[in-house]
Amino acid sequence: MIQSFFNPEIIVASWPIVRAGLLNTVLLSLLVVPLGLFGGLILALLASVKHPAVRWPLMAWVDFFRAFPPLVLLILLFAGLPFAGLELGGFVCVAIAFFLNTGAYYGEILRAGIDSVPGGQIEAARSTGLSRLQAMTSVVLPQAVRNVLPDLLSNTLEVVKLTALGSVVAVPELLYQARQAQSLTYNPTPIVVAAIIYFLMLWPAVRLLSRLENRAFAGP
Template sequence: MDLLLDQFFNIDIMRQVLPLLLRGLGMTLLLCLAVIPLGLVGGLVIALVCRSRYRPLRWAAFALVDFFRAVPPLVLLIFIYAGLPFVGVRPSPFLAVCLAFFLNTGAYYGEIYRAGIESIGKGQWEAARSSGLTLPQTLTYVIIPQAVRNVLPDLVSNTVEVVKLTSIASVVALPELLYAADMARSVTYNPSSLVLAAAIYLALLWPCVRLLSRLEHRAGR
């Protein structure tokens, strides 16, 4: 038991590496602030394009959504970061992560938005248009607010997955939380820093998980 505590719950080591992990947490939060809004906005645009009257545009949007949902985000990230330099494009680690996550999460958010929009009855569209609202006004004031409310649990769930997904940014040496914890482990020869990083992730995501449970319960009622 003493060996277990010393290797995984060494308080002295956790105290020493905490400043490094907090800097990594700052990068993780910055990454989330960049990726999540991009994914939400991009997903909404994708959902609207998927409902376009122009069949070729609609098919192209469906193909891109299916492609980026099928490709593992880690593969996409490595391709952008390590593959694009062969054609003269050298993105920074932060830019590569943002682009890869935007393409992946935008596709998932797009499908969620599309399901929400399709859940709105045709009568809502007809009533809004008959009252004199233009199509953009109908979407902005009538359809999208109701659609978001209908799929809010799914949006929150996907956002939680995005936050957890930021941990793969460590493969391109972006100094986020997991990368900082792994660097601390390699210096101290002790995995307590990884346990501390897991505790930080838990503290960060637990409120979101509880919020998701309440939203799902409310939606079920």
């Protein structure tokens, strides 16, 4: 058991490979989380225009990506686009897929946040002479973000976990590197190590969320 899953020699031997993966996972997360947030912000700002011609296509867009598995989107970009003469590479495909997929989720959360800010706030801000954009960025958004902070955190956790999909298109993140190490050593220890790293890295966020969610449910 210990020989197969917690083999100390293999942990030492595979550490440089796994460590490089960990570093890439962190870097990848630092790229895709802001990218998704940016996509979500665009969607949420568009949704604040309450016109039906904007609202319905937007809702369809968001529901489309809620229904579409991110891995299928990634494979479509990675394996489908080369047939149209567009070869983007795993990394760029991950970035685009995350922008689209996690952007839709972030957009839905931010939209709920913006909706939770009373309309009187905008009217008050506008009447002090702020433009529509200024009212949105300095009055509505800060309150909106605060109101949906647990959901934003929860989605960010999911986004970081989702970076493991990169392994399917050969992006050398933590899972990919661990699998490389596993096939080099014929031993699943590196994958166990990767799992432990994911757990240690994300557990604090899970604990925090669990507290926030319980408090939100308990109501006032």
